[in-house]
Amino acid sequence: LPHEKVFSIQVGDTLFRLSGASLSSDAPSYFTHFFKSQRHSNFKEYPVLYIDRSPEVFRDIVRHLQGYYVVPKDAYHFVYLYADAHYYQLPKLAKLLFNSEIFVRIGSxxxxxxxxxxxxxxxxxxxxxxxxxxxxxxPQEVFPGTRGLIRPPAVAPPSVPTHSNDLFAQLLQALKGTPIKFESPEHRDALLRECRYYHFRGLEQRLIPFAISKNLLTGREDISIRLKDFKPQGASIENSDTERRTMEYKRPFVDDEARELVIQVEKNEFILRAHDVIAG
Structure with a gap:
């Protein structure tokens, strides 16, 4: 589009006037396609493009087209911007939002x-x-099954209403490197359950209770963990020169070296043979 030309777009009940330079800053798009298609019409001036969408959301899209960095204010604002970025076929804005922070509601x-x-x-x-x-x-995966519709359907922001926002806030701090002060064994177990739900496998291994000690008989280090925290992928069988077979273990995603394994078994847990544990 001619950069010096001004184009009129009415969104809802609000009229916006943008330069060709702004519209061309994120192209090809719905706007450039429309106005280019009118170039050889009989009109002396380009017609007004009418769009039945939210003028409030479009104001932020105008700022983006004018070269400003648009930051979503909350989860709803993010979804509205992302839906309209695809509706208006703005590839740069869609990519910017795709790579931005993840907006989600956990609990309240x-x-x-x-x-x-x-x-x-x-x-x-x-x-x-x-x-x-x-x-x-x-766009097809954002709004599956909507090909041919005149506008995208309403989309609610991602949310996990049934899980604790307090526990999730603690997990976020742990992901940032802040140590968690466990209030009780039950508190630790609640955090571990949340790690498993969100699939934070590395963080889970950093939060499990464990102890490392020196074995005076073998001169090697032992690692002691609970049976319910045992992960088969962290275990291996080591044969020594004395024909003594030991199970070695390193916490997946956390430990660099394996240590002799000591399993803590609670009263209501079964003791399994080493090869059964590894196979399971």
Missing amino acids: CQFNIPRELLTKPGDSPNFFTLGFSSFFAS
């Missing part, structure tokens, strides 16, 4: 989660990256 609170926080070893892929990748990967 909203969280803005930096994506880089969810890429640590063992913590990715997880509940959020998997959900957002499949939900926001393309």
